[in-house]
Amino acid sequence: MAGTIISAVRKRLYDFSGVASGTTQEIIVADQIDLLQWTQVAFLLQVHSSNTFNGTMNVVIFGQSLSMDDPGLDFVDRSLSVSKLIDGTVSAKTYFVIPYLDTVPPMARVVIQGNKTSVGALLNATISLQVRAQN
Numbered sequence: 001m002a003g004t005i006i007s008a009v010r011k012r013l014y015d016f017s018g019v020a021s022g023t024t025q026e027i028i029v030a031d032q033i034d035l036l037q038w039t040q041v042a043f044l045l046q047v048h049s050s051n052t053f054n055g056t057m058n059v060v061i062f063g064q065s066l067s068m069d070d071p072g073l074d075f076v077d078r079s080l081s082v083s084k085l086i087d088g089t090v091s092a093k094t095y096f097v098i099p100y101l102d103t104v105p106p107m108a109r110v111v112i113q114g115n116k117t118s119v120g121a122l123l124n125a126t127i128s129l130q131v132r133a134q135n
Contacts, residue, residue, distance in 0.1 A: 003040075003134025008033050008110060011048060015124040016057065016114025023116060030110035030129070032064060032074070038133035041100040041108075045084055046128045049092045054120030057086040058113040059127065061098070063105030080105050086125050097132075 008030045019025045035041055043061055050057075063080030067073045080103065084096050116123050
């Protein structure tokens with residue numbers, strides 16, 4: 001069971017405080033993470049700090065592949081996705097293991113969705129994400 005740890009998203013603050021109440025914004029934070037050679041994948045999410053009392057943040061990992069005919073065109077499979085919701089119950093220094101589905105796609109895209117549910121100043125979190133991959 002040889003494996004490796006891949007840094008997918010370095011520790012960074014993602015701030016959705018400027019999003020209007022009742023709306024959702026989506027940010028792509030990592031794209032084309034190579035998973036082709038691995039048969040088992042889990043994502044290791046660390047929440048370093050969070051201010052999510054005015055909404056929620058959702059970290060979503062989608063399956064992704066490229067077209068051999070047009071390498072500039074990528075396909076994101078939203079049916080091959082896993083996610084972790086960060087809300088007011090998630091405290092700082094929290095660590096989550098998010099196992100991927102049985103079918104590991106060739107690549108992955110990581111998206112953070114900010115959903116502001118009430119009027120308030122803060123909706124942000126500092127996170128980092130690694131991939132634990134093995135055969």
